[in-house]
């Protein structure tokens with residue numbers, strides 16, 4: 312049994328990761344500040360299952376200012392999921408993105424260094440690549456949004472702590488994650504809700520933008536593999552994506568078929584910062600971590616629709 316620290320544990324991916332670690336018999340020390348980017352009750356609901364476990368402890372604290380060194384002490388691994396995610400609000404709330412993604416990460420790395428934690432798994436994003444995210448991990452990082460810029464800075468903090476103090480870091484760049492509990496600001500969540508409510512969906516661009524969607528269980532599996540294959544993963548960066556590439560137009564048609572409802576689409580021009588094409592090159596994660604995405608987009612979308620029905 313390992314003692315795992317999960318930051319951002321009340322969020323979409325952090326809550327699934329915590330449950331998966333508990334299911335594997337690990338102990339989870341969970342941290343979240345309930346940043347009101349989306350409503351607290353949604354995050355409280357995310358926590359319900361994990362909180363029922365005797366091997367789970369939850370701490371409400373803000374990594375930007377709270378004292379948390381005592382929680383890091385004795386951990387075998389840190390999974391750093393906490394961040395301000397979603398790129399649109401990063402244009403207007405830049406201070407919040409800069410502090411949650413950079414200051415919080417720096418404080419966590421300091422604590423990991425002082426406690427000599429054997430591995431920090433830092434969660435990054437395809438947004439570090441920029442408008443197109445289609446190449447391998449050593450592709451140039453030319454972020455196209457303030458969000459992407461703060462996430463590049465967070466990666467660079469990891470690299471600086473690794474180079475100067477030997478903090479053992481693995482960086483995972485997730486590509487568009489979807490499935491049950493998806494954040495309410497994300498397109499598929501909005502689209503499914505609007506389909507059920509008969510409301511119109513704002514489609515930015517022509518709908519031909521492609522995405523390498525990653526079903527949340529696959530993303531969590533890759534994240535845990537980065538810990539289980541620790542000796543090969545230390546100091547490395549991995550793209551983590553799904554196996555299929557789909558356009559938004561294809562997803563709209565698939566969701567119409569699954570729900571039996573017709574989408575009402577309102578078209579608008581692309582927004583500043585929007586990525587055009589993402590196609591995760593996951594060859595490195597497959598080769599070194601043994602990662603293989605298992606969920607087909609059709610099945611993943613069905614699972615998300617089933618979940619949305621329970622929370623509408």
Ligand SMILES: NC(=O)c1ccc[n+]([C@@H]2O[C@H](COP(=O)([O-])OP(=O)(O)OC[C@H]3O[C@@H](n4cnc5c(N)ncnc54)[C@H](O)[C@@H]3O)[C@@H](O)[C@H]2O)c1
Pocket residue numbers: 318319320321322323324325342343344345346347348354372373374375391392393394395396397410411415434435436437484485486487488489494
């Ligand atoms: N969802 C995706 O498609 C996606 C894609 C690429 C990368 N990511 C990355 O995955 C991670 C998780 O994303 P998510 O979609 O689950 O987001 P989320 O918003 O659901 O979860 C993030 C959690 O972090 C917490 N948090 C933020 N700042 C904090 C702080 N200062 N102290 C303590 N807690 C804090 C928030 O309260 C929130 O509950 C993020 O690092 C994000 O950048 C997500």
